[in-house]
Amino acid sequence: MTSIMPKIQDTQNSVKELQEKIIRQSKETLGEQNVTAEFVNSLTNAIQNVSDTQMKSAELTKNFELGIENDLTKVMIQQQLAGLGFQMTLNVRNKVLSAYKDIMNMPV
Template sequence: MSVSAIESTLQQMASLATQAAGPSAGKSADEQPLKGTEPGSFSGELKAAVGRINELQQSAGNTAMAFQTGDPGVALHEVMVDMQKASVAFQMGVQVRNRLVSAYKDVMNMPV
C-alpha cells in the first residue's frame, strides 16, 4: 500500500469523523502536544483521528446514559444514531490500523 493511499484514507477518515461529530468543543488548556504530533504530521493526524473516535464514543455513552436516566430531551433514535456513529468510526479506525500493520509487515519482510 502506498503512502499516498494511506494519507488519502486518513483524510477521508478525518473528514467523515468531523462530519459525524458536528461542531466540537475546544481542547483543554492542560492538553500538551507530544513531540512529533504537530498538525499535518502523520503521527499528529493519527492522534487526532483516535481522539475524534474517542469523542464519538464518549458522546454516545453520555447520550445513552441520559436516555437511561429518563432525560426527556433525549429520544431513543438519537441514542441509536450516536451509538452507530461511534461504532462505524471505531470499525474504520480498526481497519486503518490493520492496513498500517499489514503495510509495516510487508516493508519489514522485503529483502534488502
C-alpha cells in the first residue's frame, strides 16, 4: 500500500501542473478574466477524496495487521475502494492529458 502513495503524489502533481498550465494559457487567451473555474475545484476535491480513501485504507490495513481491527471484509472493501479510486484518477488524468495534447496539436 505504501508503494501506491508516491504514484498518487505524482498523479496529483501532474494534475496540478496541468491545471496551472491551462489557467495560464486561458489567462493569455482571455485576458485577466477570472478563469479559475469550478472544474478546477471539482478536480482538486476529487483528488483529495481519493487521497483520503487511500489513507483510510492504509490505516485500516495497518490496524488489521496489528490486531486492532478484526473485520477482514471491511479492510478488503476499503482497499478495493481505494484501488478503484486510484485507477479512476489515473484514467481521468490520462484522458485530460490526451485531450490537452489533441487541442495543442490542432491547426489554428
